[in-house]
Amino acid sequence: MKRIIQNFLMVGFMILSATLFAQGDFDCDDEDFLDECASEITGYKFLKANKISVSGGDNATVELSNVFSKGSTYILTACKGGTNMIVTLYDRKHKKIMSSYNKGKKKYYPSISYKCKATGVYYLKYEFEKGAAGCGVGIVGFKKI
Numbered sequence: 001m002k003r004i005i006q007n008f009l010m011v012g013f014m015i016l017s018a019t020l021f022a023q024g025d026f027d028c029d030d031e032d033f034l035d036e037c038a039s040e041i042t043g044y045k046f047l048k049a050n051k052i053s054v055s056g057g058d059n060a061t062v063e064l065s066n067v068f069s070k071g072s073t074y075i076l077t078a079c080k081g082g083t084n085m086i087v088t089l090y091d092r093k094h095k096k097i098m099s100s101y102n103k104g105k106k107k108y109y110p111s112i113s114y115k116c117k118a119t120g121v122y123y124l125k126y127e128f129e130k131g132a133a134g135c136g137v138g139i140v141g142f143k144k145i
Contacts, residue, residue, distance in 0.1 A: 037079030037137045040111045044075045044141030052126040056133035062126045068116040072142045077111045080136035084108045084129040
């Protein structure tokens, strides 16, 4: 009988936790949130939207690849729900090019732009402040120079 009560309480706790998580700031499926983030790319053509959701800890980053073309300027956004989200751009050799977080100034930027000098694969790493859990949207836009 004691084991049945423990299992019942554990299942109830898991359901309650899942419900609270779904109702919190971590609802990346909200289209209003996506629309709000899209305003960051004014003057650029929409290329791609990446919904980012991380649980923190060992799973605190998401890395995606994109092909960028020489002669285009790209804008990368980091719109978040909750804690600050950072997008970092790397070249094909995973050498850091730029980030939406300036460590020296301790400042977060909602978007960064990059004038592409070589066609190829580039990597976007999304993460949240201090490895926290969270969700957000990273929108990529471009324009020809």
